[in-house]
Amino acid sequence: MNRIIDNKGNYAIKGTVQVYEKDKSGSALQLCLQTDEFEKYIIENSTEYEELFSLIGKKLLIFGEKLILEHTTVAYIRIKSYKTLNSI
Numbered sequence: 001m002n003r004i005i006d007n008k009g010n011y012a013i014k015g016t017v018q019v020y021e022k023d024k025s026g027s028a029l030q031l032c033l034q035t036d037e038f039e040k041y042i043i044e045n046s047t048e049y050e051e052l053f054s055l056i057g058k059k060l061l062i063f064g065e066k067l068i069l070e071h072t073t074v075a076y077i078r079i080k081s082y083k084t085l086n087s088i
Contacts, residue, residue: 017033
């Protein structure tokens with residue numbers, strides 16, 4: 001299993017950082033974490049975690065809070081911390 005939830009609603013998710021949305025020139029605007037089960041969690045944009053754009057294609061373990069947004073069926077996650085994984 002690539003997703004763990006504690007009793008406070010915090011998530012620990014293992015997956016690969018991928019581009020979710022690009023601008024017209026092809027630059028990444030929005031990232032997501034895709035698990036081995038092909039679940040996608042859109043990563044909330046934050047200046048605190050801009051370095052994630054340099055980790056596209058890398059496997060991470062992300063700790064965070066799932067966000068419920070109206071009018072969408074896609075899960076968002078607000079990152080609290082993360083660590084890179086050499087292999088899962």
